[in-house]
Structures are given as structure tokens and as C-alpha cells.
């Protein structure tokens with residue numbers, strides 16, 4: 001078991017200005033989150049709606065909850081009242097549902113578009129081509145209760161650091177082009193969410209502003 005406080009402090013010491021740590025607490029009990037909270041951590045990432053619900057209810061209200069996993073449209077309504085950032089929006093349909101549910105509770109939800117850059121067959125995320133079409137289409141501009149704040153991706157699960165770096169670079173190039181083409185006047189479009197326990201040092205070199213680190217802080221997950 002890692003020492004949660006030490007791990008959090010060590011990661012924070014290497015974060016460049018403007019970059020934040022999302023402590024990924026999925027499958028770890030509320031007591032682990034409390035330990036991280038006591039070390040000053042306020043942003044936590046979860047990827048299952050029911051688990052997030054239960055933790056949100058029993059933990060301090062100044063925690064910023066980030067939903068980092070694949071989100072089903074029928075579950076959006078449960079997290080919209082309190083979630084701070086939804087990382088993995090991968091369809092127009094999901095974004096529209098978030099907008100609709102957010103309107104009902106009078107909120108505007110920050111969202112990231114999930115870009116599929118990994119070479120391996122992953123199920124989720126827009127390919128860069130699909131994401132371009134989605135942005136070009138412009139329907140998102142009429143949604144008043146969501147703010148698109150940037151891009152999220154997961155690199156291939158490989159020991160090949162060169163490949164991981166190339167994938168982050170591709171995501172960053174997409175981010176830069178999208179920013180200048182579609183969000184030139186939107187200061188909110190500024191987040192690049194990439195980097196996990198095994199690849200966050202590379203992610204930090206490749207423009208990440210949000211690293212999502214779980215097992216390095218909390219230890220192995222028992223599913």
C-alpha cells in the first residue's frame with residue numbers, strides 16, 4: 001500500500017503551473033479519499049455512477065468530483081446535480097443529454113471531448129475525424145448548459161514510451177487546432193486530460209493540464 005499523503009505530495013511537487021491532479025479513487029473506500037483529503041487533495045475522479053453517488057453523499061461537500069469513465073446517457077441525471085467535470089464525452093447524443101439534465105437543475109456542466117488516439121481497439125471516444133465533424137457541425141454551440149473545456153484521451157496500454165508520447169502529441173495537436181478553429185474566443189477551452197499512473201510523466205511533457213492518477217496514489221484496485 002502506498003502512503004497516500006506522500007504520493008500526493010510527490011506528484012504535486014512535479015506539477016507545472018496550471019496543471020492539476022485528479023486523484024482517481026474508483027474502487028477505493030471513502031476512508032482512502034478522506035486520507036487524501038486530509039493531505040489537501042480536493043479533486044477526485046470516479047468512473048461508476050452508483051459508486052460516485054454513494055461517495056458524494058458521505059464525503060465533504062467541497063470535493064470537486066470528476067466523472068472520468070464512460071457515461072451512459074440514462075445515468076447522466078444522477079450526477080448532473082453535483083459533478084464538476086465530465087471527462088469522456090464521446091457522442092453528440094451524450095452531450096445533448098448532459099445539457100438537457102443540467103438545464104433541469106439550473107447548472108452548466110464543464111465537459112471534455114474524448115479523443116480516441118490509442119492504436120489498440122478501444123470502444124470509446126471520437127476518432128479525430130469524427131471529432132472534427134462533430135465540431136464543424138456546430139450543433140453544440142446552441143447548448144446553453146454545457147461548456148466544452150478541452151480534450152481527454154487515454155494512450156495505449158504499452159511499455160513503448162515512444163508510442164505513448166506520439167499519441168499524447170496527436171491529442172495535443174488536435175487540441176491546438178480545435179482551439180484556434182472553434183474556440184478562439186473561449187478561455188474555458190483550455191484543458192488537456194491525459195496521463196495515468198504509468199504514463200503521467202510523459203503526459204506532463206506533452207501538454208497535459210489534468211492528470212488522472214489512481215493506483216500510484218491508492219494502490220492496486222480490487223475489482
Ligand SMILES: *Cc1c(COP(=O)(O)O)cnc(C)c1O
Nearest residue numbers: 024047068196197212213214215
Ligand atoms: C482508472 C482510470 C484512471 C487511473 O488509472 P491508474 O492507472 O490507476 O492511474 C485514469 N483514467 C481513467 C479514464 C480511468 O478509468
